[in-house]
Amino acid sequence: MIRPEDKGLKGKEQMSRPKGSVLVVGGGIAGVQAALDLADSGFYVHLVERSSAIGGSMSQLDKTFPTNDCSACILSPKLVEAGRHLNINLMTLSQVLGVEGEPGNFRVRVRKNPRYVDPEKCIACGTCAQKCPKKVPSEFDLGLGTRKAIYLRYPQAVPLKYAIDADACIYIKKPGRCGFCQKVCPTGAINFEDRPEEITLEVGSVILALGFRPFDPSGLDFTGYGTLKNVVTSMEFERLLSPSGPCMGHMERPSDKKEPEKIAWLQCVGSRDVNRACHGYCSSVCCMYAIKQAVIAREHSESGRLSSSIFFMDMRTHGKGFEAYYERAKREGIDFHRARVHTILPAPNENLRLRYSGEDGEIKEEEFDLVVLSVGLETDPEVMKLCHSLDVELDHDNFVSTSPFTPVATSRPGIFVCGTLAEPKDIPQSVMEASAAACGAGSILHESRWTETRKKEFPPEKNVYAEPPRIGVFVCSCGINIASVVDVEEVTQYARTLPGVVFAQNNLFTCSQDTINQMVETIKKEGLNRVVVASCTPRTHEALFQETLREAGINKFLFEMANIRDQDSWVHQKWPDAATRKAKDLVRMAVAKVRGDEPLPYNHVSVTKRALVIGGGVAGMVSALSLADQGFPVCLVERKDSLGGHARKFYRTWQGRPMQDYLEELVRRVETHPEIDVQLGATIEHVEGSVGQFRTRLSNGFEVEHGVAIVAVGAESFKPRSGPWNYLYGKNPNVHTLLELDQRFIRDDEALKGLSQAVFIHCVGSRVPERPYCSRVCCTHAIDQALKLKELNPEMDIFMLYRDIRTYGKREYIYQEAREKGIVFIRYDLDNLPRVNEQDGNIVVDVIDPIIDREVRLHPDLLVLASAVRPRDDVGELSKLFKCTMTEEGFLLEAHMKLRPVDFATDGVYLAGLCHYPKPVEETISQAQAAASRASLVLSRDAVPAESVTAVVNVMKCTGCAVCTQVCAYHAVTIDKNSGKAVVDTGLCKGCGACVAGCRSDAITIKNLGNEQIMAAVEAAMEE
């Protein structure tokens, strides 16, 4: 990566300048994302983690919703990246003791607890743990499995270094008694003399990302948890499903290790319970994870007979893609019961009996062989203590207090928060906030960008064109992972016989630091010019080995990996001979392929340091300001004649903060900011270029060059002028949408005080066949409005006709407040819709109350329709201009639903706000800040790397048919007007190969993936 040189400020300037480093506390997904964003945008990061490895709760999950991605698989690369990052100082087994000072200049005391294993020497071979005689329950498996006193937190732990649990270790408790690990460690890494150490760090800002702990249901005797063996928590069930869990993913129930055939999930255990759990909030994620577990459990079921039932109060599938996931689960036969169960009863054979009441009051009983308690999220008492000592304010549920307009700022300036520490939330939301917190933490330090970072220097690369291939093969044992199945020595010897191979060696752990160092020396000494590593997966390790080549002065593309672990030893454990043969085949193929590899250039695109922000609503303005405040120029484009967007129509946030005051200040700041150029009444006409260098033409003829773009074009409110959701809208003057009522609030409409009865209908046009998603904001908005009406006239009768109340997180409290104030909630179903009629100009609403199963007739003088948030119709055009994709519903689609929530698949383009999905203002703001953070990764650099493995056109063969230009998803191929031949823009090309497949003339190839090379590998595979 190319970065500006150290600004080299001296003397007085240096004294007043803030620190260029940040402390991130907590190594879960939020902390890791914040650390990566900061480290990649010019700040040095100290990442402090309490346990022996980063990864947090996400590493314990089996799959993630709604994509059913393997959690460890999508998380691992991020952890590896953080673990290897030159500008991230990873401090595991460490605790923050105190933070003193001011924003820009904090002193942090950190205690590093002893690992008793020297991480420099440990190669994670596992011999120590094999010999260690002391077994203790594994925290990672929540006590369902065991680990040794010397242990790895989990198999993919980062750092992949063992640690000794002093509380369990026989030697540490009684020196001289055991010490086996020390005797067997091949590298002498065990250090019983390790002692705690207190250090002081100087940082400019702090991010708290300390996560949550799952609610412990032991105190809820009626669940039977702790007594009835087959009652487990949802987190325990994740471990039961996980391939790295105590039953290797075979899904066994605790009592008899039998595969369950009937599982029930009980929702809201430790959430929405002010009586026994003392947690009045909703934990936001449990509905979705329960559905996910029910779906995944079926996949795990070897008998294929698994039946799953979910017992819930309100099904809260309010996120992007969640409602569709819920509907699919229903179609797939998962039973959903709208019922909370009083007590889990034992049944014969350690089974469990649930007695529940249908909505109609009919009592039913069903037997299950496993019950999963969908436990909520809460703050760890240790974390509370830390927050108190840092003077960071907590709310009454012990989550960090934040404000809707500064969603990642804590009560203490310079200290930011992200993830579940502030409120229960899902992974994408946590990741979004992590980037937002990075934006906040970086903003106050922006003038010190790149002042404390380190830069990797590589020796000049050797020219290998003239040389015959001199291939080195490194065969990894991966501890026992590979060597226990594959005869690695035989594979190594075999490798030596392959053409071009001049060196082959077997290593216990090829990725260990000492082996890496040795590999550099070997490459130099043996004069190697191509390298094959036969080990694990390129997904986690390719970058490491490629960097090793560069350290040895070899172009990093002269490298291949043969995956003899994931694709061989792990899957063919029972057939070691065949596995050894397969390992040889894979090595032979890799050698054949690497022989033809050529050095490729490290392409770069220089960066135009300006951002284009499209949309002048809250999302657009916040992201523009977030960038401009860091000194990056911004061009803000708004199609209307004034800034403000959707928020103009909003009365207040659900926390009661007036929207218009905030908006006015926001607009003023944007309009007066010297770095922001506002283009009103303009839309995007044409876009060309790619990350670092975009050129965009606006409808007003203005042309702007920019390095990045943020799309924040908002959405619209659905107006049910006709059709099934009309409910007299537009026909009776007393029927409003939510925003129309908000406008009456904004103008202090006195008439509202005189109303005697108001009725709200929820889900008007949401969660219906033509718009199958949940609009996320309407439940909260409608309830807040009902409360406002109660403020205006406490005597007003108010009825909320709803399908599921989705006041997730802390919003649950306004639902509770609404009930407390006598607002009556009546549930309806799609097959039993409320009927709205007019009688002599008066509105009459009929609805069936399902609890007493009687028709209720209401006579509102105000009927409010909580109508859907719908995507803008023109968003499709815009997405095409930036080569972005859309969901079926018409919202813009991010690069990855889970871990890249504000990035588009197109590099350098980001999204924020309602165009992504309906969301309340606090989430819009954090997403806007997150988009700014992601954009600053590009803007903070002078140049960004571009793909090296790109397509090349053989002009001799090219007929100029232009098929390639049509199949290229990145618009990287064009037909040159002069030559009539295809030309590839290497700045845009991703090396996907679509053009190669599409070319009829065989004229396009991908570098290092040409036909000859592929065929060489294929032929090698066929050889014996």
Add this chain to the structure above:
Amino acid sequence: MEKEIVDLSSIRARVKRQIEKAVPDAHIDYCLTCGLCASGCPASGIEGLDPRKFLRLLVLGQDQEILETNWIYSCTMCQRCRYACPMGIDVGRIVYEIRGMRPREKRPKNLQRSCDLQKQSNSTGIPNEDFVWVVNDVLEEVRQNEPQWKDLQAPIDKKGALYYLNQNAKEPTVEPEEMVPLWKILHVAGIDWTYSSKWWDGANYCLFTGDPEDWEYTVRKQAEVVDELGCRYYINTE
């Protein structure tokens, strides 16, 4: 139950409001209609009601139905629903209030009679002298027939005894020999105890009729007796 339209031009819910006045933390409106109470209540289905439906009728102001249903006498006010209710709603307490709202003449006769008798002396209505006589008679019999228990005690109105013991009226009335085991146990343990000749009944049905004045009166009387005797501990036999 007949299905009629519940017309809510305005919800008065007078019964609900009355309860809320008497019990500020009744939290009737907090109900999430989750059905947990109904699933755990043995009275669910009786008289076509369950705790959730019952609360719902209150919330929707169906006062007449609430005041007329005999479900309030199937609910034993056991508070098991409240024990696990996420909102901690105390249906038992609400039922208590509604029982009290019934005019006396419309309450179950025997229940009201038990309380009325209790207010005079004890729930069975046997005279206090009879209680004293029965205790002494039974004690005498044991002392005579069982030589190893010749020193057995059953003191009544013993001032300054460390323990006061109440006695469910059922035993002296219908199965007096059932009193003896406890006497023996206390004797073996060397407990210094006494009965009282007044307000000695361990049962108390005034809790169930719904009239706080009656309930208060009977408890106050018991407390006075025990304090008069100067006992440090009041042992309840059930």
Add this chain to the structure above:
Amino acid sequence: MFYATLEGLRRFNIPHKFEFISVISLYAQLIREGRLKVDSSWNREGLKFTCQDPCKLVRQGLGDVVADDLRFVIKAVAGEENFVDSWPRLSNNYCCGGGGGALQAGFVENRRRYGRVKFDQLASTGADVVITPCHNCHTQILDICDFYGGKWKTTHLWNWLEKALVLDDKA
């Protein structure tokens, strides 16, 4: 009724000098202190015991503490191995259906319908003896046992405690 007095003293703020205790707690205390010596060897046949947790004493009264005391005493009296617990239990146990004045109120059919839950629960323990430390529970459980054809014996605790007493010579 334990709760009637306990809650009455509390709710009406009735002044009193005494400490209000349950006889069950007293039994447990006396056994623990060695003032009552009990021996379960009388139970050679291995009669199985279970118990009812009276709502007024346990859930509404003293909570799990007194329910644990109850079990402690029964186990001491009848033998540890001869106690079979029910589920739900302790503070979460079902009401027998005789409480709250139900035995006096007269709705016999309703009362027995209510008691069906308790009957099934107790029957499923397979116990020979059900200890009922409350008169209401005693009457109701006796009735539902008879009505639904149960096989157990419904009794107070003191009968068995008396049976298990180890008497010093002087007694």
